[in-house]
Amino acid sequence: MGLAYFAGFTNEFANAKTDDAVAEELEGLLLRQREQNNPDRSDALLQVIIANGAEKMEAADIVAEKMLVPLIRDDATIMGVIGFDRTIKETTYAPRSMTARLPWTCSSVSPTSPPQPGRLPARSAFRQQQPSCRSSKFGRVMPEGGKPAQAVDIVRGVNLHLVDAPEGLTRRARSFLRVHCLRVDSLQVDQHRERWLELGVPEAEIDRVAAYGTRWGGLALPPAPHYDGGPRILDPDTPEGSPAEGWWFEAGIQRTAVPYGFMIGPNGEFGIHGDRWVPLHSTVEGWVESVALAYHAGMWARKITKITGDDVDTLQLDDHAAVPEVAGLADTWWRGTDSLVAIYNGEAECMSAPRCRTAFIYSGLDHWGLHG
Known part of the structure; x- marks a missing residue:
């Protein structure tokens, strides 16, 4: 079975927010594909088709009409299209050429988008069209004349959901x-x-x-x-x-x-x-706490310094206190007055390679950066 991911990949200038969002969505698809295609399972193999809507999705309508529609018409295993990563007229009109064929979901069609005849009105920022009778592990598609399913229904089988964090964490x-x-x-x-x-x-x-x-x-x-x-x-x-x-x-x-x-x-x-x-x-x-702290410190630090090998011994930690939530053994975190220090000794000990000792110094942190 197939799923098409439709987004803009070829941008003249980097846009961190858009590029990171697309990268995260692709990573989620990759995780699901690897899980689905596990050789120990007997489920159908999942293929992910990447469709490029060009810079700012400005070619979305052309790509949909000239490439996706023929592909969908000739390949009955394709169960849906996801993506549409920005709200412009091209992404608003692109799904019209596909809605007679299979479901699609998008995350960027705003409430101001024009409703399509006979389709769901644009009531929310997360819309879905389900006009066909195809079904798959990604959800049951609305039969002709049936009640539209919620957008989450079509992706429930993917098991890529926000996590209910276990108790006992910060x-x-x-x-x-x-x-x-x-x-x-x-x-x-x-x-x-x-x-x-x-x-x-x-x-x-x-x-x-x-x-x-x-x-x-x-x-x-x-x-x-x-x-x-x-x-x-x-x-x-x-x-x-x-x-x-x-x-x-x-x-x-x-x-x-x-x-x-x-x-x-x-x-x-x-x-x-x-x-x-x-x-x-x-x-x-x-x-888990150490990974979370690394992302937090990296976001708020004004400067990040990496040192390795014997230079790790030069760190002055007299005015630092161990960060208790990371429960450090070989690896430890230390909190100072305006910095956090992460020391990674695991590889050095595991492979008897002192040169692998590594430390990151996250400096220029305020109270939120230190404790948030």
């Missing part, structure tokens, strides 16, 4: 999760419980993996500033270990090619496992 981290994170399907532990018991995994350890999956499973965080971004999605896997050594399980697959995996340790620590096991934070919450 306000900063809860806000970060709700604004920047997605949640997708993850491992269903109970489906593997019997097999894991046959492999000798203790029941208590399986329960621990299940608890992790319930609380964190499927959470897709933005890239962390170190460890090449951290896990792409928090998603557990088969426990490994022994009664003598303790048990570990995967926290989630790597976002990029790094020589270690992300693991949850015997006592619930979040860490990396390569040449050796190195716990970075004493809890998973600590990892």
Whole structure:
């Protein structure tokens, strides 16, 4: 099955807000595509078609008429079109050529857009047209003469929703999760419980993996500033270990090619496992808090300085206090009078490579930047 993403990609000048919004939407589509196309699943493969409406979507009507309509007509697997990333006359009129064929959703058609004959009036900033009878995992399309579904119905199956932040996090981290994170399907532990018991995994350890999956499973965080971004999605896997050594399980697959995996340790620590096991934070919450704090500090700092290797030892932290919510072990955060300092020792310890020690100094912070 197919889904077309329609946005403006070729801009003469960079526009951070628009470019970042498009990038986030593409990342969400990629996450869903990888989940859907998992070789262990028997569901239909998802293809994402990228349609370029040119600078400021000024060619949206032409691209729709000359390219998308023929493609949709010849390929019955295409179930919808999403995007339309700005309100101009071209994006207002472009869907008219498609509405007789399949559903579309858009996020930028304003209430002033002219209503289409026989279609939903433009009552909100998030509109949907559902004139056909196609259906897919993305939602049931309104049958002829039926009641229009809400816009969220067509994307409910994608499982890319704002996150209900778990309890026990700071306000900063809860806000970060709700604004920047997605949640997708993850491992269903109970489906593997019997097999894991046959492999000798203790029941208590399986329960621990299940608890992790319930609380964190499927959470897709933005890239962390170190460890090449951290896990792409928090998603557990088969426990490994022994009664003598303790048990570990995967926290989630790597976002990029790094020589270690992300693991949850015997006592619930979040860490990396390569040449050796190195716990970075004493809890998973600590990892999430550290990523949230990095984004917060990066937004409000007037200056960000990166130092590596032996230069990390030159940091003067006498007037700094440890940031408790990150629950730091190998990695720590420190709060000063107008700065935050993040120190990453995990890679250096894991690979016996002191040159990998890294620190970021976020300076010029006011009270909100320090504590918000």
